[in-house]
Amino acid sequence: MAEVTVVIPNYNGIKFLGECLRSLGEQEDCTPPYEIVVVDNGSSDGSLELMEREFSRVRIIALSENTGFSHAVNVGIQASQAPYVILLNNDTKVKSRFIYELYHAIENRPHAFSVSAKMLLWDKPELLDGAGDRYCVLGWAYARGKGKPAADYDRAAEVFSACGGAAVYRRKIFEEIGYFDEGHFAYMEDVDVGYRARIYGYRNYYEPKAEVIHYGSASSGSRYNKFKTRLAAANNILVIGKNMPLLQWIWNFPFLATGFFLKFLFFHRKGMGRLYMKGLAEGLKKLNSLEGRKSKIRFQWGHLGAYISIQGQLYANTLRFLKKT
Numbered sequence: 001m002a003e004v005t006v007v008i009p010n011y012n013g014i015k016f017l018g019e020c021l022r023s024l025g026e027q028e029d030c031t032p033p034y035e036i037v038v039v040d041n042g043s044s045d046g047s048l049e050l051m052e053r054e055f056s057r058v059r060i061i062a063l064s065e066n067t068g069f070s071h072a073v074n075v076g077i078q079a080s081q082a083p084y085v086i087l088l089n090n091d092t093k094v095k096s097r098f099i100y101e102l103y104h105a106i107e108n109r110p111h112a113f114s115v116s117a118k119m120l121l122w123d124k125p126e127l128l129d130g131a132g133d134r135y136c137v138l139g140w141a142y143a144r145g146k147g148k149p150a151a152d153y154d155r156a157a158e159v160f161s162a163c164g165g166a167a168v169y170r171r172k173i174f175e176e177i178g179y180f181d182e183g184h185f186a187y188m189e190d191v192d193v194g195y196r197a198r199i200y201g202y203r204n205y206y207e208p209k210a211e212v213i214h215y216g217s218a219s220s221g222s223r224y225n226k227f228k229t230r231l232a233a234a235n236n237i238l239v240i241g242k243n244m245p246l247l248q249w250i251w252n253f254p255f256l257a258t259g260f261f262l263k264f265l266f267f268h269r270k271g272m273g274r275l276y277m278k279g280l281a282e283g284l285k286k287l288n289s290l291e292g293r294k295s296k297i298r299f300q301w302g303h304l305g306a307y308i309s310i311q312g313q314l315y316a317n318t319l320r321f322l323k324k325t
Contacts, residue, residue, distance in 0.1 A: 161194020
C-alpha cells in the first residue's frame with residue numbers, strides 16, 4: 001500500500017506535465033511507496049492522451065470541465081488511502097529526494113498538518129520561488145524568501161502555511177478541519193486551509209531538503225493578470241471573514257484597511273484598480289452567501305490559545321515583510 005499519494009491537478013498543462021511526471025518517476029530507491037494521481041480539469045490540449053500513452057503508472061481522474069484547483073485537489077485527496085498526500089503543480093520538476101524528504105519531515109512531526117517544499121525558480125534555480133507562505137496583519141499573503149538566494153533558506157522552519165504548489169499534508173486532519181474550500185476556485189486556498197489548521201492547533205513547516213523547480217503562473221499566464229487579480233482579491237476577503245472571529249477582525253481592522261488600500265494603489269498603477277475592487281466586492285458577496293456563512297469557523301474557547309498565537313504570527317510576519325527578511 002502507498003504511504004504517499006502525489007496529487008497533481010492539471011488543466012491544459014501538456015507543455016510541462018511530461019517533465020513533471022518523468023521527474024517523479026526518477027525518485028531515489030529510499031523513497032517510501034507512492035502513487036501518482038492526476039486530476040484532469042477537462043483539458044483539451046492532449047494531456048490525457050500523453051498520460052495514457054507514456055505514463056501507464058499514473059492514475060488519471062478525468063473531470064468533464066475545469067472545476068478549479070480546490071475541487072480538483074479535493075477529488076485527489078479523497079481518492080487516496082495513503083496517510084500522506086503531496087500536492088504538486090503540473091509546472092514543476094522535482095529533485096530525486098523530493099518525496100523522501102517531505103515524507104520524513106512530516107512523519108517526524110506528529111502535530112504537523114503540512115510541510116512545504118523548497119521551490120526554486122525555473123530559469124534561475126539558484127533563487128527561491130518560495131519557502132512556505134506567510135500571512136500578515138495587513139491581510140497580505142506572501143511567499144517567504146521569494147527571489148532571494150536559495151542557499152539562504154537551508155534550515156527547516158515553521159511557516160504560517162504551506163504553498164499548495166509543492167507540499168505534503170497529513171490526510172486524516174482534512175477529515176477534522178475540512179478540505180480545501182472550493183469557493184476559492186484558485187488562489188489563497190492553501191493559506192486558508194493552513195490558517196484553519198492552525199486554529200485547530202496544528203502546525204505548518206518548511207523543509208529545505210525537498211527541492212522542486214517551479215515555472216510559475218503556467219495556468220493563468222503571468223504573475224499579475226486580470227484573472228488572478230480578481231480571484232485573489234475575492235479570496236483574501238474570504239480568508240479573513242472565515243477564519244477571524246469578530247473581535248479579532250475589529251482589532252485588526254485599521255491594519256487590514258491600510259493593507260487593502262495599499263493593494264488598491266498597487267493594482268491601480270498596473271491599470272487593474274477597478275478589477276481589484278470588483279474582486280473585493282465578489283469576496284464580500286461570497287462571504288455573505290449561504291455557502292460562505294457555512295464555511296466560517298465558529299469561535300470556540302478551546303481555540304483561544306491558537307487565536308492568540310495566530311495574532312502574534314500576523315504581527316511578526318508584518319515586521320518580517322517590512323524588514324524584507
